Amino acid sequence: MPLNRTPTRELTAKPIQLVSNLKHCSSEPALNDNPTATDPASASRTIKRKRSDSEGLEVFMDEMRTLFKELKNTQAEKIEKLFTAVEEIKSQNYEIRASMEFISQKYDEFKLQLEKLERDHAKSHEYIQSLEEKIDTLERGQRSTCLEIRNIPCNKPETKEMLLKTVTEISRKLNVKMDSQEVKDIFRTKNKDPKKTTVILDLTSVLTKEKVIQMFKKYNKEKPRLSTEDLKLPGPSQPIFISENLSAKMKRVFFLARDFAKMNNFKFCWTSSGKVFLRKTEGEGPILIRCENDIIKLKTTLV
Incomplete structure (x- = not known):
């Protein structure tokens, strides 16, 4: 059986008035826009x-x-x-x-x-x-005519005549003719150690000086080295050394040259006419050493 029914004439003839009898109250529109209309305290708090x-x-x-x-x-x-x-x-x-x-x-x-x-x-x-x-x-x-004679014992008192007698005996041993007129002067150098004093013989001729040196070298090559015993001098036997009387500068150069010759195997080192010479081996030419700088230059050439 269908639920929908056709309304009656009474219901359809008179329309229903639902809102005609309702009473309206006056109210403030937009309540949310005016909070003071609803809550004065809240409004005061907002202002504060x-x-x-x-x-x-x-x-x-x-x-x-x-x-x-x-x-x-x-x-x-x-x-x-x-x-x-x-x-x-x-x-x-x-x-x-x-x-x-x-x-x-x-x-x-x-x-x-x-x-x-x-x-x-x-x-x-x-x-x-x-x-x-x-x-x-x-x-x-x-000093060109002077000779140095070393290791001659010193006798006290000693005079020039005594030294001259010893020199005359040396010249006789060396087979060199020498008389007192060829001796200009003879004296002994001063030294704290008497054993290291040297007799300086100043001759009148350079030729005589060179002759004495030449015969002294020849004597030592052919015979035992000349000594104080050969000259019948007192004291223990000592070898006699005869050389040129060099200047102070050349003595220093000669000392350095001998030391250089030993260190570098140079066979010869000698003096002649107050000059110092070196020679490496036999047959080579002599090297003249005039001063210490010559030895220094020679060292640089060997390096």
């Missing part, structure tokens, strides 16, 4: 809150202004100090630059003075060397 927020913002802004002002002042002080420090550095740099220029100028002056002194020193050194050579030449000329 807005005022407090604006006051807090003002306080915050004042604090920020104060903070920025202090920061600005602090930055200004720092910038001022930095500027002052930069100015001081500039001033110091200027002073340093001025000092460096002054030092550089003085350095150039000292350098020029030093170069001048070096030139003067070089000239003085050359002049001194030339004077030394002249003095050595004069000294070698004075």
